[in-house]
Amino acid sequence: MTSQTYTFRIQRNMPGQVGTVQSHWQEYKVEAEPNTTILTLLETIKGGQDGTLTFRQSCRSAICGSCAINIGGRTRLACKTHVGAVAKDGVVEISPQKNQPVLRDLAIDIRPFFSRVHGIKPYLQDGPERAGKVTSTAYDQVNHVTQCIMCGCCYSECTMAEVNPKFIGPAALAKAFRFVSDPREGLKTERLQDLASPNGIWSCTRCTLCVDVCPKEVAPMEAIVKLRTRGLNKGINTSAGAKHALAFHTDIKQTGQLNEFTLMMRTLGIVGSLMETGMAIHLAKKGKIPSPFPHSVTGVDELRRMYESLERSPIDVETKAKEAVPE
Amino acid sequence: MTLEYAYYPGCAAKQIQREADWAARAVCQELGIGLLAMPRASCCGAVSLRETKPAFALAVAARILSEAEAMGKDLVTICNTCLQTLTHANYRLSNEPELLEKINAVLAESGVRPYGGTIKVRHLLWVVTDLVDSRTLKAKITHPLKGLRVAAFLGCHSIRPEEIFNHASNTNEGPHLERLIQLMGGVAVDYVGKDRCCGFHVMLSDKHEVHTMAAKNCLSAKDAGAQVMITPCTLCDMIMGSVQPIAEKTVQRTINLPEMNFAQLLGLTMGISKERLGISRLHIDPVPVLSSIGLA
Ligand code: SF4
Ligand code: SF4
Ligand code: FES
Numbered sequence: 370m371t372s373q374t375y376t377f378r379i380q381r382n383m384p385g386q387v388g389t390v391q392s393h394w395q396e397y398k399v400e401a402e403p404n405t406t407i408l409t410l411l412e413t414i415k416g417g418q419d420g421t422l423t424f425r426q427s428c429r430s431a432i433c434g435s436c437a438i439n440i441g442g443r444t445r446l447a448c449k450t451h452v453g454a455v456a457k458d459g460v461v462e463i464s465p466q467k468n469q470p471v472l473r474d475l476a477i478d479i480r481p482f483f484s485r486v487h488g489i490k491p492y493l494q495d496g497p498e499r500a501g502k503v504t505s506t507a508y509d510q511v512n513h514v515t516q517c518i519m520c521g522c523c524y525s526e527c528t529m530a531e532v533n534p535k536f537i538g539p540a541a542l543a544k545a546f547r548f549v550s551d552p553r554e555g556l557k558t559e560r561l562q563d564l565a566s567p568n569g570i571w572s573c574t575r576c577t578l579c580v581d582v583c584p585k586e587v588a589p590m591e592a593i594v595k596l597r598t599r600g601l602n603k604g605i606n607t608s609a610g611a612k613h614a615l616a617f618h619t620d621i622k623q624t625g626q627l628n629e630f631t632l633m634m635r636t637l638g639i640v641g642s643l644m645e646t647g648m649a650i651h652l653a654k655k656g657k658i659p660s661p662f663p664h665s666v667t668g669v670d671e672l673r674r675m676y677e678s679l680e681r682s683p684i685d686v687e688t689k690a691k692e693a694v695p696e
Numbered sequence: 697m698t699l700e701y702a703y704y705p706g707c708a709a710k711q712i713q714r715e716a717d718w719a720a721r722a723v724c725q726e727l728g729i730g731l732l733a734m735p736r737a738s739c740c741g742a743v744s745l746r747e748t749k750p751a752f753a754l755a756v757a758a759r760i761l762s763e764a765e766a767m768g769k770d771l772v773t774i775c776n777t778c779l780q781t782l783t784h785a786n787y788r789l790s791n792e793p794e795l796l797e798k799i800n801a802v803l804a805e806s807g808v809r810p811y812g813g814t815i816k817v818r819h820l821l822w823v824v825t826d827l828v829d830s831r832t833l834k835a836k837i838t839h840p841l842k843g844l845r846v847a848a849f850l851g852c853h854s855i856r857p858e859e860i861f862n863h864a865s866n867t868n869e870g871p872h873l874e875r876l877i878q879l880m881g882g883v884a885v886d887y888v889g890k891d892r893c894c895g896f897h898v899m900l901s902d903k904h905e906v907h908t909m910a911a912k913n914c915l916s917a918k919d920a921g922a923q924v925m926i927t928p929c930t931l932c933d934m935i936m937g938s939v940q941p942i943a944e945k946t947v948q949r950t951i952n953l954p955e956m957n958f959a960q961l962l963g964l965t966m967g968i969s970k971e972r973l974g975i976s977r978l979h980i981d982p983v984p985v986l987s988s989i990g991l992a
Contacts, residue, residue, distance in 0.1 A: 373842045424764055442888075459705055516726060522933075527894050528893035528909065528917075529898070529902070529905065530910075531912075532905045532909055532912070533902070533905045537791050566985065568915040570903050571898075571900060571901055572891045572901065572905070573898075574852075574895055574898050574902075574909075575851070575852070575897045576744045576852040576892070576893035577780075577852055577856035577857050578856065578857070578892075578893075580856065580857045580859075581856050581858050594743065594746060594747050594873075596749060597747040597748075598747050598748070598961055600726055601748055603749065608871065608901065609900055609901035610898065610901040611742065612746050612898055613745050613901065614744040614745075616744075617739070617742065617744045617745045617748060618741070618745055618748055618749050618752060620739065621738050621739050621745070621752075621756060624709070624894075625737075625738035625739065626707055626738065626739050627707040627739040650936045651941055651942070651979060652938055655938075655976075655977045655979060656977070657712045657713075657938075658926070666735065666736055666737060666738050667735040667736045668736045669738070669808050671736075671759065671807055671808050672756065672759070672806075674805070674806035674807065675751055675752065675755045675756070675759070675802055675806040675808070677748075677752050677801065677895075678805055678806055679752050679755065679802060679804050681751070681753060684798050684799075684802075685751075686750050686751045686754055686795060686798075686799075687750065688788075
């Protein structure tokens with residue numbers, strides 16, 4: 370492979386008066402082959418051009434999670450990202466992780482992220498739901514999420530964390546799922562109840578960004594989907610999000626179509642729906658209030674039979690993790 | 697080559713966002729794309745059904761795919777969430793033979809034709825940009841956008857997860873929506889937020905957050921110089937349209953960025969009438985901007 374010159378456009382951040390940072394962009398030129406990692410090149414810059422450039426790193430092997438930064442518009446591990454894969458016309462734009470306070474240059478304060486993780490009680494608890502026997506498939510689900518290296522890439526991209534800093538966030542929820550699905554955990558239901566509180570599992574927008582940015586294929590949103598299923602199966606269904614989700618199978622069984630009129634009523638109740646009038650007025654102005662009586666699709670009885678068949682004899686369709694093989 | 701598809705507009709296009717369905721049909725008529733009705737097709741269930749009744753969700757999707765298969769046609773939709781839901785189910789059913797067998801047993805027992813796993817699920821946007829001959833398309837664009845600055849709002853559920861959409865949407869040529877804007881003679885505005893979330897799926901539970909999301913994305917597009925925004929999704933349409941005026945109050949800034957479905961703007965460039973495309977049903981009137989380039 371031939372080397373070429375890349376321009377690194379790096380956001381420099383300096384702490385100003387309490388709680389403020391001063392930002393500007395600075396450019397550096399580096400010579401590199403396309404498969405050189407971004408981390409190597411940041412070190413080249415720090416070593417040869419500008420010793421004041423601040424960033425975090427440790428393992429250089431995509432294991433410690435410290436080098437997660439925003440590279441070319443996505444949060445990635447600098448040690449796992451090749452410059453050729455992210456440069457646009459030879460330029461690589463680099464800034465700190467989003468949704469977290471910036472300390473200096475590319476280093477962020479990771480504490481808000483970890484306080485969410487600690488908030489879900491990341492340890493096994495004794496209690497009545499602790500399984501006495503552990504089967505060979507019992508860790509299928511646990512294995513799904515234990516790959517997480519707590520790098521924060523997902524939290525940095527999370528569209529809900531961006532507008533609601535109280536949202537527990539993808540990594541902490543994936544971690545919570547790890548404990549909910551561990552056979553040795555004694556307080557599964559209590560956990561599910563806590564997780565269904567405001568700013569918890571039902572606040573995830575399902576934008577799927579965390580699935581795509583995670584460098585370890587943890588797929589946090591899939592864990593959140595499963596937490597919702599587990600919670601609903603235990604009858605934890607009072608939140609607006611849960612009521613909204615529950616409307617779907619009722620409608621599909623009845624007419625085959627989603628009834629957007631009653632969907633609103635069921636999710637929010639009468640009072641809530643009236644409070645929603647902000648939007649309702651805008652829709653009504655354009656003649657867009659849906660009919661409370663959508664037509665049934667042809668063969669709706671088939672849907673009902675499918676539903677009843679699965680209620681009688683449920684089948685497990687959950688995705689399973691590959692068996693963990695020790696390295 | 698005649699293009700004919702089993703047409704799955706989705707619940708929103710049948711109720712609140714009917715104009716997207718009208719525009720899709722009008723555009724397809726011009727381009728000679730056949731959209732065949734699926735009378736048996738139910739709601740896809742979205743991610744919600746996957747959460748409440750995961751097995752039923754797969755069975756519902758399989759039943760929809762099976763109807764298309766019986767018609768001998770691939771399925772085409774105009775809703776990103778339907779696209780993701782059906783693609784996700786199709787991906788699993790085609791890659792997990794045991795799962796397909798179990799789901800098909802439920803279908804058969806309920807009097808439904810089992811699914812053979814042979815159907816492709818596509819967005820109408822992909823058909824227009826990838827499968828319609830670009831000369832044919834260009835010839836139909838009689839009223840080009842003359843450099844109009846258009847923000848493409850891609851919508852989460854037609855681009856993620858990459859694992860299931862890789863083949864379809866991550867081509868080196870860039871997102872379909874931006875390519876279409878260029879084909880129509882417009883300029884695709886680059887802005888932060890184009891691949892982020894409209895918030896539709898938490899619209900009723902996290903209202904305030906959804907307003908902030910809508911405002912952020914629209915303002916970012918507007919600040920980058922966008923004169924109009926288009927999306928390939930009836931649900932994004934609903935938020936960026938009907939929520940935008942409310943979001944303006946939340947962030948205390950005027951946004952006033954006309955938003956419409958991609959098929960509506962495409963229809964206008966083809967000289968299809970505003971009435972047929974339901975332009976009057978839009979929440980932010982695009983006529984002032986469009987008339988400046990002789991489009992409305
Ligand atoms: S899918 Fe949910 S948790 Fe993941 S990034 Fe989007 S909002 Fe955040
Ligand atoms: S889930 Fe993935 S992206 Fe998120 S912290 Fe863990 S390893 Fe990083
Ligand atoms: S340096 Fe440890 S993950 Fe990159």
